[in-house]
Amino acid sequence: MGGVGMVDAVIWTILGFALGAIPFSLLIGRWALRTDIRAVGDGNPGATNVLRSGSKAWAAIAMLLDMAKGALPVGLAYVTFDKRGWEIVPIALAPVCGHIFSPFLRGKGGKGVATTGGIWIGLTYGVATLIGMISMSAGYLIGDNPGWAVALGLGGIGAYLALFRPEPALLVIWALNAALVLWRYGDTLRQRPHLRAWLRRK
Numbered sequence: 001m002g003g004v005g006m007v008d009a010v011i012w013t014i015l016g017f018a019l020g021a022i023p024f025s026l027l028i029g030r031w032a033l034r035t036d037i038r039a040v041g042d043g044n045p046g047a048t049n050v051l052r053s054g055s056k057a058w059a060a061i062a063m064l065l066d067m068a069k070g071a072l073p074v075g076l077a078y079v080t081f082d083k084r085g086w087e088i089v090p091i092a093l094a095p096v097c098g099h100i101f102s103p104f105l106r107g108k109g110g111k112g113v114a115t116t117g118g119i120w121i122g123l124t125y126g127v128a129t130l131i132g133m134i135s136m137s138a139g140y141l142i143g144d145n146p147g148w149a150v151a152l153g154l155g156g157i158g159a160y161l162a163l164f165r166p167e168p169a170l171l172v173i174w175a176l177n178a179a180l181v182l183w184r185y186g187d188t189l190r191q192r193p194h195l196r197a198w199l200r201r202k
Helices: 003-021 025-030 047-052 056-080 088-100 113-124 127-142 146-164 169-185
Strands: none
Touching: 003 025, 003 056, 003 088, 003 113, 025 047, 025 056, 025 088, 056 088, 088 113, 088 169, 113 146, 113 169, 127 146, 146 169
């Protein structure tokens, strides 16, 4: 990667981080619901707590915006501007890092799940995101631990990449992305998952 390519990568990385740092869910909570969503649920400034604050519609909008802030910069860099070497690694991770370590929230951002879905839309035209969502939904369906459900979703993305897109840069992005998100779920991952009631034997 030459000097111009390095500068481009830095610019895209900064742009991705800045977009990722915008706390859409918190803003929606304040402007549309007149509440601080960090005061409900697990205190996380994410779309789930918009839902817990009483609005499915605004929660859906918040989730779509969190996905878009990952998909837009990464998709433009990867697909439109052909940043497909190792320079895509920091570019792809930047929105998730911005979301998790948002300077607008003094470094105390969200968990990065929706934004993770967004970056994999940009990198795989949505295929990995769809597989991740199906895997995560299965995790929520059979178990009661959100951290393990997210881990299953990330595992689905990793399996897809290993089988169909075993590109070194993408695998590195996945490994670091998974590490960041699962670190945010550390408390729940330390708890043993339990099957849902409908799966338990009577």
